[in-house]
Amino acid sequence: MKVLVVGGGGREHAIIKKVKENKSVEAIYALPGNGGIAADAQCVNIGAKDIDAIVAFATENKIDYAIVAPDDPLVLGAVDALEAKGIPCFGPRANAAIIEGSKVFSKNLMKKYGIPTAAYEVFDDMDAALAYLESAPIPTVIKADGLALGKGVIIAMTRDEAKDAVRSMMEDKVFGKSGDHIVIEEFLTGPEVSVLAFTDGKTVVPMVSSMDHKRAGDHDTGLNTGGMGTIAPNPYYTADIASTCMETIFLPTMNAMNAEGRTFKGCLYFGLMLTPNGPKVIEYNCRFGDPETQVVLPLLESDLLTVMQAVTEERLSEVEVKFSTGAACCVIMASEGYPTAYEKGYEITIPASRAQNVYVAGAALKDGKLLTSGGRVLGVTATAENLPAAIEKAYSYVNEIHFDNAFFRHDIGARAMKALKEDK
Numbered sequence: 115m116k117v118l119v120v121g122g123g124g125r126e127h128a129i130i131k132k133v134k135e136n137k138s139v140e141a142i143y144a145l146p147g148n149g150g151i152a153a154d155a156q157c158v159n160i161g162a163k164d165i166d167a168i169v170a171f172a173t174e175n176k177i178d179y180a181i182v183a184p185d186d187p188l189v190l191g192a193v194d195a196l197e198a199k200g201i202p203c204f205g206p207r208a209n210a211a212i213i214e215g216s217k218v219f220s221k222n223l224m225k226k227y228g229i230p231t232a233a234y235e236v237f238d239d240m241d242a243a244l245a246y247l248e249s250a251p252i253p254t255v256i257k258a259d260g261l262a263l264g265k266g267v268i269i270a271m272t273r274d275e276a277k278d279a280v281r282s283m284m285e286d287k288v289f290g291k292s293g294d295h296i297v298i299e300e301f302l303t304g305p306e307v308s309v310l311a312f313t314d315g316k317t318v319v320p321m322v323s324s325m326d327h328k329r330a331g332d333h334d335t336g337l338n339t340g341g342m343g344t345i346a347p348n349p350y351y352t353a354d355i356a357s358t359c360m361e362t363i364f365l366p367t368m369n370a371m372n373a374e375g376r377t378f379k380g381c382l383y384f385g386l387m388l389t390p391n392g393p394k395v396i397e398y399n400c401r402f403g404d405p406e407t408q409v410v411l412p413l414l415e416s417d418l419l420t421v422m423q424a425v426t427e428e429r430l431s432e433v434e435v436k437f438s439t440g441a442a443c444c445v446i447m448a449s450e451g452y453p454t455a456y457e458k459g460y461e462i463t464i465p466a467s468r469a470q471n472v473y474v475a476g477a478a479l480k481d482g483k484l485l486t487s488g489g490r491v492l493g494v495t496a497t498a499e500n501l502p503a504a505i506e507k508a509y510s511y512v513n514e515i516h517f518d519n520a521f522f523r524h525d526i527g528a529r530a531m532k533a534l535k536e537d538k
């Protein structure tokens with residue numbers, strides 16, 4: 115089989131390494147991939163948003179199966195376009211990807227179908243939003259409607275901060291058209307859990323739970339990033355909570371999308387907050403999370419491609435989706451300065467014996483050397499029989515890897531370890 119993967123970050127590297135375990139895979143292409151992914155796939159210089167070029171490449175090269183990993187091409191209709199040419203795909207069509215593409219859509223969906231989430235109001239008029247903020251409970255959360263590279267959410271601790279956020283989105287258009295409509299919502303508290311789930315519109319199969327670490331600095335300080343590390347499973351997510359989520363969130367979401375004529379097929383990501391009033395949805399993503407995928411897939415014991423094809427063919431209930439009982443930790447090694455300004459072009463050295471533990475997020479190949487080319491550079495992952503062992507191993511691997519200007523958080527998994535201890 116010839117498989118195509120759209121995307122070029124650490125998540126895509128993790129998907130590619132796992133898909134390659136299937137013996138029927140004879141070629142795997144990454145569009146665009148990156149210098150590190152090139153060790154595991156043929157990288158083709160086509161951008162993930164260039165739908166026409168992706169479809170042309172897939173038809174010319176007789177691709178048997180396509181996996182569309184990032185949000186942008188999904189929201190832009192990459193799956194629709196590939197399917198129109200007869201190419202089976204993993205990922206939702208555009209009419210279902212809207213669950214991530216529009217926060218107004220997803221909030222209204224949850225309200226209509228009684229799925230627990232933060233209380234909210236939608237505004238398309240700035241003056242109305244500012245007037246509402248005069249008496250809204252503080253802290254409050256301001257969200258731009260559309261995709262905003264994960265940066266369209268502002269937690270305002272004061273009324274003035276909230277008003278500034280509204281003005282920056284609706285007047286200064288810092289997120290472009292994404293700020294035409296905004297959501298102002300209730301501030302929730304509690305541990306966060308990421309749950310990725312396979313769904314074919316008939317069955318929903320949650321994967322092992324995980325925890326992201328979004329802030330740049332240790333102890334959750336500094337700016338929000340795309341994610342500085344993950345652990346799985348998430349110790350806050352007990353079996354009881356999992357069954358509540360299945361009943362009140364996962365199945366109702368799948369059914370709601372069906373009822374709206376927007377059947378979701380692919381990986382549906384539930385960003386949850388375990389509040390004192392039960393689990394609530396913070397956000398949906400229409401795809402695998404990054405860097406959650408880098409800890410979830412290493413724990414998957416079943417064959418990924420087989421499961422993905424079952425999703426495409428709507429027979430997910432017939433396949434086994436089994437996870438190891440162990441744990442995983444992924445530490446992101448980033449370029450100093452990320453998520454704002456950072457330098458590129460530093461040589462990366464990874465011992466050959468560690469290649470299997472590294473997912474490359476931002477690197478380019480030049481004259482046979484791997485050079486840093488992004489803010490997030492590497493995801494260094496370890497699996498072990500339990501969480502403390504996985505964390506220790508991941509950090510020992512980080513110490514074996516080098517590039518100038520590297521920085522990473524030293525406390526990935528620390529909050530999870532606290533939960534484990536409180537449990538005893």
Ligand code: AMP
Pocket residue numbers: 232255264265266267269299300301302303306328385396397
């Ligand atoms: P999002 O981009 O929607 O994942 O939001 C980014 C982060 O903002 C989340 O991971 C949460 O930590 C935080 N957040 C979003 N919505 C809320 C909320 N209603 N209450 C508290 N924190 C929130």
Ligand code: GLY
Pocket residue numbers: 264326340341399402403404405406
């Ligand atoms: N790690 C959060 C995301 O993928 O959006």
